[in-house]
Amino acid sequence: MEIERIILRQIKMDLLTPFTTSVGTEVDKDIILVEVVGKDGLSGWGESVSIVQPMYNEETVKTNWHIMTDFLIPLLLKEPIEHPDMVFPRFQYVRGNYNAKAAIEGAVWDLYAKSQNLSLSKALGGVKDKIEVGVSVGIQHSEQQLLQQIEGYLQEGYKRIKVKIKPDWDVSILKMIRKSFPQIPLMADANCAYTLDDIDHLRHLDEFNLMMIEQPLAHDDIIDHGVLQANLETPICLDESIHSAEDARKAIELGSCRIINLKIGRVGGLSESKKIHDLCVKHDIPLWCGGMLEAGIGRAHNIAITSLSNFTIPGDTAPSAHYWKQDIIEPEVKMENGLIAVPDGPGIGYEPNLSLIERLTVKQSSICL
Numbered sequence: 001m002e003i004e005r006i007i008l009r010q011i012k013m014d015l016l017t018p019f020t021t022s023v024g025t026e027v028d029k030d031i032i033l034v035e036v037v038g039k040d041g042l043s044g045w046g047e048s049v050s051i052v053q054p055m056y057n058e059e060t061v062k063t064n065w066h067i068m069t070d071f072l073i074p075l076l077l078k079e080p081i082e083h084p085d086m087v088f089p090r091f092q093y094v095r096g097n098y099n100a101k102a103a104i105e106g107a108v109w110d111l112y113a114k115s116q117n118l119s120l121s122k123a124l125g126g127v128k129d130k131i132e133v134g135v136s137v138g139i140q141h142s143e144q145q146l147l148q149q150i151e152g153y154l155q156e157g158y159k160r161i162k163v164k165i166k167p168d169w170d171v172s173i174l175k176m177i178r179k180s181f182p183q184i185p186l187m188a189d190a191n192c193a194y195t196l197d198d199i200d201h202l203r204h205l206d207e208f209n210l211m212m213i214e215q216p217l218a219h220d221d222i223i224d225h226g227v228l229q230a231n232l233e234t235p236i237c238l239d240e241s242i243h244s245a246e247d248a249r250k251a252i253e254l255g256s257c258r259i260i261n262l263k264i265g266r267v268g269g270l271s272e273s274k275k276i277h278d279l280c281v282k283h284d285i286p287l288w289c290g291g292m293l294e295a296g297i298g299r300a301h302n303i304a305i306t307s308l309s310n311f312t313i314p315g316d317t318a319p320s321a322h323y324w325k326q327d328i329i330e331p332e333v334k335m336e337n338g339l340i341a342v343p344d345g346p347g348i349g350y351e352p353n354l355s356l357i358e359r360l361t362v363k364q365s366s367i368c369l
């Protein structure tokens with residue numbers, strides 16, 4: 001693959017509804033889009049999942065722009081790339097900054113798939129032509145409001161409901177949900193809101209027949225989660241704590257989780273995502289694809305990775321209309337009966353809407369050799 005130049009664009013988009021977790025609220029998003037232009041005129045697209053505050057992990061939109069322009073892009077352009085698997089190792093001496101790395105690597109994967117006339121799904125080894133869709137429901141102003149939202153989502157066809165929890169928004173809301181919907185596939189995501197001191201409190205959650213509890217303890221922990229899992233019946237799913245296949249191996253060996261939420265940005269890209277997928281197959285650990293309120297480009301990448309065989313639990317990749325008045329790709333991502341069709345066109349299989357992207361752009365830079 002011969003890369004001619006790389007265009008970075010920072011766009012700003014309003015979320016249809018604010019999204020609240022145990023750490024904070026997002027109302028709009030600044031998003032960095034990466035366009036890798038090949039010498040043959042094809043373009044590959046990637047999207048960074050970083051937000052403006054270092055609230056989910058340590059990265060931000062500003063640090064991503066800096067790391068991409070000053071370090072990652074010069075490394076990428078320095079020597080030819082024969083296969084996207086070469087990108088992550090090329091970035092090896094830039095520590096961390098996985099969202100930034102993944103956005104660039106994802107664009108190279110898209111360009112590669114297009115150059116091979118393959119869908120990104122097929123290029124990654126995907127086998128499914130439809131993926132199952134769940135929805136992540138943020139913390140609401142009232143319990144009644146939460147119940148109404150869940151009712152609406154079930155009518156729309158979502159196959160799994162995830163609610164965000166924190167110490168004063170957990171037992172009571174789960175009790176209420178189970179009273180109305182005793183059987184629905186239900187899970188809870190704490191975004192690190194508890195410590196091991198809460199072990200007796202967390203054991204109360206066992207009575208709600210949850211599919212899993214996502215990331216109850218610290219963002220950088222895998223040890224305490226093992227202690228907690230040994231004291232809980234409900235499976236623990238790790239999100240924030242897993243940055244690599246090595247992290248996943250250690251968490252599995254320590255018994256710190258029975259399920260893994262995979263986010264492409266958090267682990268540094270699609271090549272590492274595949275490694276985690278294959279490791280989980282070997283250890284019989286089910287996977288699902290998490291979400292970071294992505295715009296269309298990131299969403300398309302999530303759909304492609306979810307088409308791999310071991311993504312056996314509905315993910316957080318909801319359709320475009322759940323987040324945006326108008327998404328930046330055409331066609332938008334649509335859901336039917338709780339399923340999203342995996343596109344079979346070349347690359348991500350959706351066209352970036354360039355005129356809309358241009359209108360939303362607040363900052364742009366074009367970098368060539």
Ligand SMILES: O=C(O)CCC(=O)c1ccccc1C(=O)O
Nearest residue numbers: 056136191290291292293294316
């Ligand atoms: O709909 C989505 O994209 C998932 C939303 C979500 O749960 C989330 C959104 C932003 C940051 C972290 C998380 C999370 O999974 O923890």
Ligand SMILES: [Mg+2]
Nearest residue numbers: 189214215239
């Ligand atoms: Mg999570």
